[in-house]
Amino acid sequence: MTSSKEALEQLEREQWDLVIVDVMMPNMSGYELAQLIRARYTVLELPILLLTARSYLEGVAAGFLAGANDYVTKPVDPLELRARVRSLVEVKQSDEERLRMEAAWLQAQIKPHFFFNTLNSIAILSELDPPRMREQLLQFSTYLQRSFDFQNAQQIVPFAQELELVRSYLAIEQVRFGDKLRVVWKIDEDSDFYLPPLTIQPLVENALVHGLLNRIEGGTLTLSVTHDGDEVEIKVEDDGVGVAEERVKELLAGDRQTRRGVGLFNTDYRLKQRYGKGLQIESGVNRGMTVSFRVPKMQGTK
Template sequence: ELTQRVRERYSVSELPVLLMTARSQPADIYTGFLAGANDYITKPADALELKYRIRALITLKQSIHDRLRIEAAYLQAQIQPHFLFNTLNSLMVLSEIDTDKMRMLGEAFTSFLRISFDYLNTGEVVQLSHELELVEAYLYIEKERFRDKLEVVWEVEPDIRLLLPPLSIQPLVENAVKHGLLSRTIGGTVRLRVVRVDRGVLVEVSDNGIGIPPETIAHLLNPAMKEKGGIGISNTNRRLIQQYGQGLSIDSKPGKGTAASFVIPMK
C-alpha cells in the first residue's frame, strides 16, 4: 500500500523502492512488483548484497535526474526554425522603418539566444534573475511580432533572491503564449507573478486563452506518462518533484484560460 501511494507521485525511475521482506513466495513477489517496487530482497538479507542492490537503484535514480536536466537544456536549445525566421523577418522590416526598435529587438534576440545556449541550463539551480532574463527576452520578441494581439503583465516582487531549477518558468510562459493565446485570433494576456507566500515563493504563469482539457492536464502531470507531447511541461513538473517533493499545479477552464504555478520553499 505504501509503494502504491509512492507511485502516485513518483515514477519507478525517480524514486526506486526496494522491498525487504520475509515473504518470498512467487505470488508475494509479483504483488510487490505490481504495486510498483523496483526490486526485492528476502530476510535474513546478506549485507553485501543489500548494499549493492541499493547502490544500483541510487545510480538509476541519479541517471534519470541527470537525464531530465539535460533534456530540459536540449529542448530549450532546439529553437524552432519558424521562431528564428519570423524574428529575423521582423528585424528586416524594422530596419526599413524604425532603427531604434530594430536595435532593441536585436538586443532581446541576442539575449534570448545567449541564455538558451547557456551551460548553466544543465545545472541543478540558477538565480531567479537568470530565468527571468530569458523570459523577458522571449516575451519582448513575441510582443514585437504580434503587437496588440499579445498583452504582457509582470507582477514580480522586488528583492526576491531565489535559486530554482533552470528553465522552469520559460516552458510555462511559452506554452501560455503559443497554445493558450496565439491560437486565438484575438490573442490575449499572459501574466507572470513571482510573489512571496507563507510556504516560500510562488511562481505563477496565467493566461486568458483557450484553456486545457482536464484529461490533458492529468496526462501532463502524470509522473509515469509516456512523453509523446507537452514534454516541456512534463519535464518541468518532474524536475520540480525531484527537487522539492511537489510539482506543478495547473488550473484551467476551457475558453477561460489557464494558470500554471509552483512554489519554491524558502529555507
C-alpha cells in the same frame, strides 16, 4: 523510522533517493506501504527496496506487484545491501540527469519559425526603426545565450537567470505581435531564490502559442512571483482560448511523437522529482489558463 505512518510523513516533508521497507511492520505491511508510495511516485522517481525473510517466489512476486524495485532477504548481508542500494540510487540519479538534459535540449532546439520570424522582424525594423532594431538584436542575443547556456543542465539556478530568458523571449514576441500581446509583471521585490532551470519559459511559451495567439485579438499574459511563508509561488496566467477541464490532465501527459506538450510534461515531472509536487493547472474553454508551481526559498545551488 519504525512505522509506515512516520515514513509517509517524512516523504511529505523531504526529498529522498530511496526507501528501504521491511515487509513485516506494525499496522501496515511493507507491501501496503509500497503501494501507497507507488500511488504518488513512479519506480524511477523513488525506488523501493524490500527487506523480506520470505525468499520463495510468491513473496518476491508480491513485492514486485506492490511496486518494489528490488528486494533483499533477511538476515541481510551488508555487502549485498550496499550494492543494491547504490545500484537503485544510481538509476534514479541517471533518470534525473536525463530529464535535465532533455529540458536543456528542448530549449536549445530553437524552433525554425521563431528563428526566421525574429530575423524578419529585425530586417523590417532596420528600415523603419533602427534603435528598436538594435534593441531587438540585443534581446535575441540574450535569448540565444540563455537557451544554449550549459547551466541549463544544472539542478537549480538563480531566479534572475530564468527571468532574463523569459524577458528576452517576450520582448522579441512583443515586437512581432505588437498590441496583440500585453504582458503584466507581478514580481515581489527581493525575489532572490533558486529553482530548476527552464521551468518558467516553457509555461510562458505555452500560454502565448496555444492560448493568446489562438485569439484574433490576442490578449494579456501575466507572470506573478509571490512569496508565501517558506515558499515562492510562480504563476503564469493568460486570458486566451483555454481548454476544457477534462483535458487539463492530458496537458501533463505530453505527446512525444508530435512533441506537443512535452515542455509542460518535462517541467511537471522535474518539479515532482525534486519537490514532490508539480504544476497546478486551472482552465476552461474561453476562460484562459493559469499554470502555477511552488518552490522553497532556498539559497545557493547544489
